[in-house]
Amino acid sequence: MWSNISTAPFxxxxxxxxxxxxxxxxxxxxVIYGFVILGNGTLLFLIxxxxTLHEPMYYFLAILAATDLGVTLTMPTVLGVLWLDHREISHGACCFQAYLIHSLSIVESGALLIMAYDRFIAICxxxxxxxxxxxxxVVKIGLGILMRGFILIVPIIVTLSRFPYCRSRVLSHAFCLHQxxxxxxxxxxxxxxxxxxVLVSLTGFLDSVLILTSYILILKTVMGIASGKEQAKALNTCVSHISCVLAFYVTVTGLTLIHRFGKYVPHVVHIIMSYVYFLFPPLMNPIIYSIKTKQIQNGINRLLSFHRI
Known part of the structure; x- marks a missing residue:
């Protein structure tokens, strides 16, 4: 049926x-996908x-929200499998989807790093x-984070697209991952x-170490503040970011460990962890910032009040 089995669909x-x-x-x-679009779309619209939200902290948050929307572009493919049993994906589309997923993961890690840098400067x-x-x-930092994510992932996607595929073409997920x-x-x-x-070591691992270092320095600075009320106020500005960092790194670490060392783990666990990784951070990030950031709350209130008029 296919003259070149290497370019046949997966x-x-x-x-x-x-x-x-x-x-x-x-x-x-x-429903989750709808909330992801609504939450992150609302953040981008408000910013x-x-x-009042035209500040570095919220510009970096906009990068995070846009990245979360980009990661979940895989969901139409997933819903197509579940609703319509549409399982075929072309060779090129699969490689592009893998490129988008993995590059945006690096971008998200970078966005969390620059948000930690923002908190470090603001407090210290x-x-x-x-x-x-x-x-x-801010523009230069943002462009640097985007370029890092979209350029560093190119080598493995280029080789992925050129490899011959002569074995089973059935993938184990409803979307395409490099691994x-x-x-x-x-x-x-x-x-x-x-x-x-090497890439994970130079991006995700290094980013997490720098984020941890920034918070150690922040904590050291905060502990030097005499007033307990001022200490609590300073730390409260970091709660949203810390929550987003945990949501991202806990899920990505869990997914990595499952793929690398979960040979005897039931396959359904691999699948569930993949969906948790793709859906949990994009769902939770706007919720976390809406609950814990007063300026975002005020912006939402003004938006709702405007629509009531």
Whole structure:
């Protein structure tokens, strides 16, 4: 049927053995996806329209929200599998989807890092905050984070797209991941095994270490403040970011460990962890900031009041 088996489409799977529950699973995913779009879309709209939110902290939050929306672009493919049993995805579309997922994961890690840097400057050097984080510097930092994510992932996706695939073309998820597709390649995949490890070490691991270091310095500064009330106020500005960091790194670490060392773990656990990773942070991030950030709350209240008029 296909003259070149290497460019034949891949076949996606949903939740093997749980087909009877697909209506409930797909409905849950649809509702969560709707909340992800609503929550992150609202954050982006507020940050754009509300002048009181035109500050570095909220510009960085906008990058995080846009990244979360980008990651969940895989959901239409997932819903297509669950609703319509549309399992076929072209070779090119699969590689592009893997590129989008993995590059945006690096971007999200970078966004959390620059948000930690923002909190570090705001608490440890408040008098020079505006001179350090100027609009020009915010733009440069944001572009740097985006370029890092979208450029560093190119080598493994290029090789992924050029590999011959002569084995089963059935993937174990309802979307394309590099570590899933690469198992089907009929070629030397040494580079595609080593490069991701190096990449994770230079991005995710390094980012997490820098975030931890920034909070150690923040805590040291806060402990030097005499007033307990001022200490609580300073730390309260970090709660939202810390919560988002935990939501991202706990899920990504869990997914990585499952893929690397979960050989004897039931396959359904692999699948569930993948969906938790893709849906939990994008769902929780806008909720966390809406609950814990007064300026966001005020912006939402003004937006709702405007629509009532």
């Amino acid at each position: 076949l996606l799977t949903g939740f093997p053995g749980l087909e009877i529950f697909y209506p409930w699973i797909s409905f849950s995913f649809f 754009r329209e509300d002048r 050097s408040p008098l020079i905050y505006t001179s350090i984080l100027t609009n020009a510097k 899933d597709v690469i198992k089907l390649a009929c070629a030397d995949i040494t580079f595609n095994r080593i490069y991701p490890i």
